[in-house]
Amino acid sequence: MLVLGLMGSPRREGNTDLLLSAFLEGAQEEGVRVLKIYVAEKRITPCQGCRFCEKNGFCRIEDDDMDEIYHLLRRADLVAVATPIFFYGPTAQLKALIDRSQALWARRYILKLQDPKSKVRKGFLLAVGATRGKELFTGTSVTARYFLNAIGASFEGVSGFRQIESLGDISHHPSALSEAKRRGKGLVEMLSKRKRVLFLCRENAYRSQIAEAFLQFYAGESFDVQSAGDQPVREINPFAIEVMAKKGIDLAFRRPKGLGEIESKGRPFDLIVLMGCETSCPAIPAARVENWELEDPAGKSIEFIYKTTDAIEKMVKELIQQEGLKEVH
Ligand SMILES: Cc1cc2nc3c(=O)[nH]c(=O)nc-3n(C[C@H](O)[C@H](O)[C@H](O)COP(=O)(O)O)c2cc1C
Structure with a gap:
């Protein structure tokens, strides 16, 4: 935060x-x-x-x-x-x-x-x-x-x-x-009463960025969400901005963050979601760690990127429902 x-x-x-x-x-x-x-x-x-x-x-x-x-x-x-x-x-x-x-x-x-x-x-x-x-x-x-x-x-x-x-x-x-x-x-x-969630992928250019945005968009009042990458790139994937804009969600001015930029002071994370770190993701204190199998969309076709985005949106909605916090449609 x-x-x-x-x-x-x-x-x-x-x-x-x-x-x-x-x-x-x-x-x-x-x-x-x-x-x-x-x-x-x-x-x-x-x-x-x-x-x-x-x-x-x-x-x-x-x-x-x-x-x-x-x-x-x-x-x-x-x-x-x-x-x-x-x-x-x-x-x-x-x-x-x-x-x-x-x-x-x-x-x-x-x-x-x-x-x-x-x-x-x-x-x-x-x-x-x-x-x-x-x-x-x-x-x-x-x-x-x-x-x-x-x-x-x-x-x-x-x-x-x-x-x-x-x-x-x-x-x-x-x-x-x-x-x-x-x-x-x-x-x-x-x-700070919200549950703390961290999404981690390799470059923090696409997968973890959009997972973070979806969770903030659908249930930001219940989750304090961050994302980062173990090998962050300079800019987020421009397709991420374009694809999310079609859903009315604005990713402008967001940037990839490295592990050193995680705001991890205070309470430990309630959940860390790994989305394909190259190295085994770092020892950051968390009550629970999940692994979401998602192929890296870097360099892939636009169809693949849309499919990955929809898959992440579905997984985020399921996560919100699992936590019993609200129904998301
Ligand atoms: C250009 C200027 C205009 C000001 N106009 C007002 C004003 O309209 N009303 C007021 O009560 N104080 C006014 N003040 C006084 C400041 O608001 C006041 O001194 C304030 O404590 C300065 O805060 P600072 O120490 O954070 O700069 C003005 C000061 C300056 C320099």
């Missing part, structure tokens, strides 16, 4: 940074991986409103840091958006990132593709401002709500703190840091 913090202030170790650290510390107490992005230090070109993404599903601007951010947004289970209030809104640096999520909005609402994690991903807003204004967080809350919706996350609320101005003010607030920590921990607790 990944918790992503978007630190929107240009000031490192300022109020927003400390508040977000407290939130992530709370999440970390639950044994999950946390990652803080210093948005102001990333190269993010503002959206040009060219509408290229509405036709193509990705942004025309390709030479900045957004590609990595799209990937992380898709990988995250919980996204914390943190910003100081600048003129009653988020900072310009954060707003540039928000506007570039229009590509994800277009994939969802124009191309009608569903990110498999979008049913369970959660989002939260942390904000600080210097004044006491009644409407201090109103505009930013609406922006955060629509941003989170575009990236496929439910808006779980806002912790906003007034009269926070100079460096370090947040540390003297009677409850801000403890409240942020409590919210981080609480939101992760809700997600």
Whole structure:
């Protein structure tokens, strides 16, 4: 499970940074991986409103840091958006990132593709401002709500703190840091009750990628799912994206992961599914290990790829039913 913090202030170790650290510390107490992005230090070109993404599903601007951010947004289970209030809104640096999520909005609402994690991903807003204004967080809350919706996350609320101005003010607030920590921990607790499943294959290019996506798509509320490969390649098989898109499932921005990237801290896996590792798959603690016999679709015909995809979808549905969690049709 990944918790992503978007630190929107240009000031490192300022109020927003400390508040977000407290939130992530709370999440970390639950044994999950946390990652803080210093948005102001990333190269993010503002959206040009060219509408290229509405036709193509990705942004025309390709030479900045957004590609990595799209990937992380898709990988995250919980996204914390943190910003100081600048003129009653988020900072310009954060707003540039928000506007570039229009590509994800277009994939969802124009191309009608569903990110498999979008049913369970959660989002939260942390904000600080210097004044006491009644409407201090109103505009930013609406922006955060629509941003989170575009990236496929439910808006779980806002912790906003007034009269926070100079460096370090947040540390003297009677409850801000403890409240942020409590919210981080609480939101992760809700997600960490799910059964942990890991799909492993050789390249993490096709079989384990689509098994992961199907299980997230059909039963992400019951399973915390990951996939990896013992010899990961650079990119997932483009057919995987194409074939899954025909089913309305969006695999864009997903990447193959090696065994070292498995988020295995915390509880052991409830289930590891081996799908043809070359070496015997590694000693990762799991309550149960299954072996799904599936031939590697690399280099095979499109018919073979469709057949493999349908076979994996069927096996995933059977797995959900075996676990007695729900009927899947
Ligand atoms: C350009 C700019 C605009 C600001 N606008 C507002 C504002 O509209 N309302 C407000 O209460 N505070 C405003 N502030 C104050 C910051 O929100 C406040 O100092 C905050 O604590 C800074 O957080 P940081 O330490 O994370 O950067 C503004 C600050 C700057 C630099």
